[in-house]
Amino acid sequence: MLDIVRVTLKGIFRDRVFHGILVAALILPLIPAISRLSMRQVTELSITLSLSLISFILLLLAVFLGGTSLWRDMERRYTFSVLSLPITRGSYLLGRFLGVALFLFLAALLLGCVAAAVVLFVSGSFPPERPIVWINIICAILFDALKYILLVAVSVLFSTVSTSFFLPIFGTISVFIAGNASQQVYDYVHSQAGQVLPPFIRSCASGLYYLLPNFSAFDLKVNAIYGVPLNGSGIALTLGYLVIYAGLLLSFAAILFSRREMK
Amino acid sequence: MAPTSNKAAGWLGPLLVSCTLMVCYALLIVPFADYLRNKPFVEKLGHVPKAEFLQLISADQKQLVGEALVLDVLMYFGGLVGKEDAKLQLPPDYQAMSRLLHASVKLDPYNMDAYYFAQSILVWDVKQFKVANNLLEYGMKYRSWDWYLPFFAGFNYAYFLKDYPQAAKYYMRAGEITGNSLFVNLAGRYLNETGQNELAISYLSTMANSAKNQAVKQTLTKRLKALEAVRSIERARDSYRLATGTLPGSLEVLVQSGYLQQVPEDPYRGSFYLEPDGKVKTTSNFVSPGENK
Numbered sequence: 001m002l003d004i005v006r007v008t009l010k011g012i013f014r015d016r017v018f019h020g021i022l023v024a025a026l027i028l029p030l031i032p033a034i035s036r037l038s039m040r041q042v043t044e045l046s047i048t049l050s051l052s053l054i055s056f057i058l059l060l061l062a063v064f065l066g067g068t069s070l071w072r073d074m075e076r077r078y079t080f081s082v083l084s085l086p087i088t089r090g091s092y093l094l095g096r097f098l099g100v101a102l103f104l105f106l107a108a109l110l111l112g113c114v115a116a117a118v119v120l121f122v123s124g125s126f127p128p129e130r131p132i133v134w135i136n137i138i139c140a141i142l143f144d145a146l147k148y149i150l151l152v153a154v155s156v157l158f159s160t161v162s163t164s165f166f167l168p169i170f171g172t173i174s175v176f177i178a179g180n181a182s183q184q185v186y187d188y189v190h191s192q193a194g195q196v197l198p199p200f201i202r203s204c205a206s207g208l209y210y211l212l213p214n215f216s217a218f219d220l221k222v223n224a225i226y227g228v229p230l231n232g233s234g235i236a237l238t239l240g241y242l243v244i245y246a247g248l249l250l251s252f253a254a255i256l257f258s259r260r261e262m263k
Numbered sequence: 264m265a266p267t268s269n270k271a272a273g274w275l276g277p278l279l280v281s282c283t284l285m286v287c288y289a290l291l292i293v294p295f296a297d298y299l300r301n302k303p304f305v306e307k308l309g310h311v312p313k314a315e316f317l318q319l320i321s322a323d324q325k326q327l328v329g330e331a332l333v334l335d336v337l338m339y340f341g342g343l344v345g346k347e348d349a350k351l352q353l354p355p356d357y358q359a360m361s362r363l364l365h366a367s368v369k370l371d372p373y374n375m376d377a378y379y380f381a382q383s384i385l386v387w388d389v390k391q392f393k394v395a396n397n398l399l400e401y402g403m404k405y406r407s408w409d410w411y412l413p414f415f416a417g418f419n420y421a422y423f424l425k426d427y428p429q430a431a432k433y434y435m436r437a438g439e440i441t442g443n444s445l446f447v448n449l450a451g452r453y454l455n456e457t458g459q460n461e462l463a464i465s466y467l468s469t470m471a472n473s474a475k476n477q478a479v480k481q482t483l484t485k486r487l488k489a490l491e492a493v494r495s496i497e498r499a500r501d502s503y504r505l506a507t508g509t510l511p512g513s514l515e516v517l518v519q520s521g522y523l524q525q526v527p528e529d530p531y532r533g534s535f536y537l538e539p540d541g542k543v544k545t546t547s548n549f550v551s552p553g554e555n556k
Contacts, residue, residue: 037334039476040375045330052327130408147323180322219323226373226406 001091001098004082008099012065021060027053028114032122042126043119047137047225050115055144057111058104059176062148065100066155067168090254097156097250101149108145112138133227139235140224146242147218151176153249154213160257179215182208213245311335314366321370329371332363333380340384341478357389368398372405382415383470383479387486388550392423403436413437418466460494485530489549492527496535496543499523510541 012018028050035046070093073082082092116137123132155172162168186209188194189202217238223230311317311332321328343355364385367377378399385395399416406412417433420426467487474480496514499522503511514537517523529535533547 037337038330038376039337039474039479040379044375048326048330052324055323144323177320177322181319184318215323221323221326222371222373225326228373 001087001095004087004092004095005099005102008069008096009103011069012100012103015065017064017068018061021057021064024053024057024060025111025114028111028118031118032125035122035126041128043123043128043132044225046119046122047132048221050118051137051140051144051221051224054108054111054115054141058108058144058148059151061104061107062100062151063155063169063172063176065103066152067159067172068165069096069100070156070159071162071165071168089258093156093160093254093257094250097152100152104148104152105145108141112141115141130227133224136220136227136230137224139230140220143218143220143235143238146239147215150213150215150218150242150246150249153246153253157249157253157256160253160260175212176215178208179213180219182212182214183216185209214241217241311363311366314369317366318370325370326374329367329369329374330376332367332370333374333376336360336363336367336380337376337476337478340380341476343478355388357385361385361389361391361394365398368401372402375406375409375411378402378406378412378415380479382419383474383483386419386423390423392419395419408440410437410440413440414466414469418462422463422466460490460497464490464494486549488530489545492529492535493543493545495527496523496537500537500541500543504541511537513537 031046031049031053034049035042038045072078073096087095116134119132119137151172154175155168158168158171162171185205189197189205194202217234220230222228317328318325340355340360361381364377364381367374371377381395381398385391396416396419399412399419402409403412403416413433413436417430417437420433421430464487467483467490471480471483471487474483496517499517500511503517503520503522511517511520511522514523514526514535518525526535529545529547531545531547531549533545535543535545538544
């Protein structure tokens with residue numbers, strides 16, 4: 001399985017999609033100039049922009065690498081040769097997932113270091129009213145990476161049932177948007193204003209809320225940007241949620257992949 | 264035909280087309296850019312989806328979208344101030360500005376730019392004190408460490424709404440946050456009719472000094488200059504009354520008797536005068552000609 005992880009990482013570094021996405025990171029050094037547009041929170045804006053850009057790059061990487069990694073193997077009939085080796089389909093799948101996950105982690109680390117330099121530079125010339133809480137920024141980037149690792153698990157699950165790359169890519173994007181909005185929808189239908197909705201819609205919304213991955217829990221941007229204290233137990237719960245939810249997705253994916261007929 | 268000329272003809276065609284299109288582009292771009300430059304402001308600020316919808320689709324980029332909305336308003340306003348100097352007067356679309364700022368703080372309730380801008384513009388120019396105070400109240404729930412918000416709210420209550428107990432409450436809160444007795448003093452010292460201008464001047468200099476945006480700074484400084492002019496007249500009037508026991512009939516009396524060196528200029532292009540009860544007024548009413556009242 002470790003070999004699969006290694007091969008996956010090597011493949012990603014050679015991938016042209018990855019190179020294209022990396023170009024987006026070139027915007028990072030432009031952030032100090034853009035941040036000066038703010039009236040009262042230049043440093044805060046530089047953190048906002050850095051985190052937004054990192055999140056966006058990781059989203060692209062997660063969707064395209066996660067969505068195409070398995071599909072391309074099957075398209076090129078590469079799976080045949082791999083699966084003739086003495087490894088189970090499950091561990092092959094897990095290797096692919098871990099390879100992409102490890103890569104996302106490394107990308108977040110690299111981008112995070114550049115972003116830290118950018119924020120440090122901006123805060124030197126525009127000292128913020130409140131001191132920057134670096135641990136919050138590190139946590140925000142780390143949880144961003146974890147969020148996209150969870151998203152990769154979603155795309156792996158889609159890949160195992162799909163014959164083209166449409167479902168893995170567009171399905172993953174849809175799950176991402178829905179998973180970010182689900183908390184808000186849930187809060188709304190359970191508020192006073194939501195009581196006017198028909199009960200059927202309300203129970204549908206609740207059902208989807210528990211079914212879909214909840215990405216809003218991983219969003220620690222506000223804590224990073226404005227130095228709002230982190231909630232320790234909330235973070236622990238989110239980590240537990242990640243492990244269990246990703247584990248569930250991957251085990252379903254392994255079941256489906258083992259039963260799949262390879263043509 | 265020889266193969267070389269055939270090859271030449273192969274790229275000559277596209278080259279001709281590219282050249283023609285480039286010329287067309289050069290011809291088109293000037294009127295096109297002109298059209299966009301002169302497009303009415305209302306259209307430029309108008310079409311923004313509802314905040315709830317933006318919240319749903321902006322996924323984990325809420326802070327970015329929130330800031331983008333503020334910057335949108337800022338650019339619009341900056342363009343407007345530029346236009347005013349060029350003597351081209353357009354009524355600003357304050358409603359759209361307010362709508363965008365409200366949407367922005369729904370997406371990111373911590374965004375100080377939005378509160379600051381709302382306070383800079385909405386209270387003085389639109390006189391929407393209640394709206395501004397509600398917005399500030401909302402912000403205080405999140406930015407609990409920020410003394411600016413209660414300071415702004417206290418000012419609105421004292422200066423515009425004449426609700427002194429409420430104003431004192433907010434100044435106290437600002438004082439608690441900073442540990443600075445200035446606010447507590449402000450609450451007590453300036454809350455009478457004659458002190459209103461002092462209050463406004465200290466408030467406006469705080470705002471103007473910390474303004475980084477040129478358009479905002481310009482607006483605030485203009486207002487500050489006008490109020491300082493009023494204060495200088497008020498001081499002369501008070502000395503005159505103290506010395507003679509009567510109110511001066513006009514500003515000219517003050518100048519002739521030496522209490523006022525000269526009648527100060529109104530930055531809003533009006534002229535100052537004295538009301539029969541001694542109040543200092545201006546024909547511009549602190550609004551530039553052409554601006555929405």
